[in-house]
Amino acid sequence: MRRGPLILKRMRWLSTNRSGTWQQGRRLLLGCGLVAALVAATACTKDAAVEASDSDANGYLCAKCGAKLYTDRSVFLALKCPKCGREGLLEVVGYFCAKDNHLTVVGRKAAPACEKCGATLSGMRLPREKDLKAWGATQVPK
């Protein structure tokens, strides 16, 4: 009976001590994770991600009259087409084909085919002003 409380005390000491180191370890792990995430994020945004998600223009295709249009990056068009006045505007995105270096510009849809070689494309990127011009789009006056 005399050893009971002593063991209990010892166990409590062990458990508090263990939770202390566990918390420290967790904090260290969290810190490492954060640093790794930061490094990964800055490394990624340097090239591919910026290239894919950053553009200097917004491209649109009218589903009603087929007008190809683009605006400044800061200008966003509503659904209404400035050419025909009907509500048929679709925002367009680009899909790059690695086989022939051709950027296919289409309304947002899954896995379109390359305009040149017909290959199924993945890896969406936003078309830039020069891509939209090459596609045949005209700029919408502000």
Ligand SMILES: [Zn+2]
């Ligand atoms: Zn239209």
Ligand SMILES: [Zn+2]
């Ligand atoms: Zn192709």
